[in-house]
Amino acid sequence: MSTVIYSAPIFGPVHSRRLGVSLGINLLPADGKVCTFDCIYCECGYNGQHRPKLKVQTREAVRESLEERLIEMKANGPFPDVLTFAGNGEPTANPYFPEIIDDTLALRDKYFPDAKVSVLSNSTFIRKPEVFAALNKVDNNILKLDTVDIDYIRKVDRPVGHYDLDEIIEGLKAFKGNLIIQTMFMKGKTDGGEDVDNTSDKYVLPWLEVMKEVSPRQVMIYTIDRETPDHFLMKASHEELDRIAALVKKAGIPVSVSY
Known part of the structure; x- marks a missing residue:
């Protein structure tokens, strides 16, 4: 069972399929997971497996750790392509997120001005004005929308607490194109035997219509690339992903595919 927990505020760098040489920034507790989703495909495992006892990372801890690591990378390499907010759950859940974004942008400009700053978010806090403003400052505002079928979202992404799909979509539109949509396509079944294939037109075509409305600068x-908490999930095939990508491209939206 997948149990990747990041013990430090700064981790990596790792090679990202989508972003290149990526230095990770974890804003959540070092001993567990804090997320407004409990996805059955999350590399960090289920929320209930890793209840943290520690608090979220502080602004000062992140800034000091990040600067120390950037100084080291400046001296010894490798040079990062991107500084990526990810880690043990939803980064925008950290109450210091807006301030940490400002610090990160300043450090990026000082040490690696050619590097991008990316945030991987599940979109659940984008209606908070301070989170919205912070996400608008970064180079790659990468927001998740796996489907526009609420039953599928409840089965696979499993939101914790209130989740209003229409509200999320309106929040995505509010970025006026200054966002990247990230969507997981997969096949197989949940551990309970429910089908999770979202590669068919039943799921793809309504999702595509919302992509046209949101008009992101990229999709x-x-x-799936790593071990998942549910054991019977399967990768979507190259052919299935290419078919979906062709539909996105035909709609006039730039698209990238990670197999």
Whole structure:
């Protein structure tokens, strides 16, 4: 069972399929997972497996750790392509997120001005004005929308607490194109035997219509790459991902595929 927990505020760099040489930034507790989703495909496992005892990372801890690592990378390499907010759950859940974004942009400009700053978010806090403003500052505002079928979202992404799909979509539109949509396509079944194939037109065509409305500057489609908490999930095939990508491209939206 997948149990990747990042113990430090700064981790990596790792090679990202979508972003290149990526230095990771974890804003959540070092001993567990904090997320407004409990996805059955999350590399960090289920929320209930990793209840943290520690608090979220502080602004000061992140800034100091990040600067120390950037100084080291400046001296010894490798040079990062991107500084990526990811880690043990939803980064925008950290109450210091807006301030940490400002610090990160300043450090990026000081040490690696050619690097991009990316945030991987599940979109659940984008209606908070301070989160919305912070996301608008970064180079790659990467927001998740796996489908526009609420039953599928409840089965696979499993939101914790209130989740209003229409509200999320309106929040995505509010970025006026200054966002990247990230969508997971997969096949197989849940551990309980429910089908999770979202590669068919039943799911793809309504999702595509919303992509046209949101008009992101890019769509990233991808499939499972790491161990998952549910054991019977399967990768979408190259052919299935290519078919979906062709539909996105035909709609006039730039698209990337990670197999």
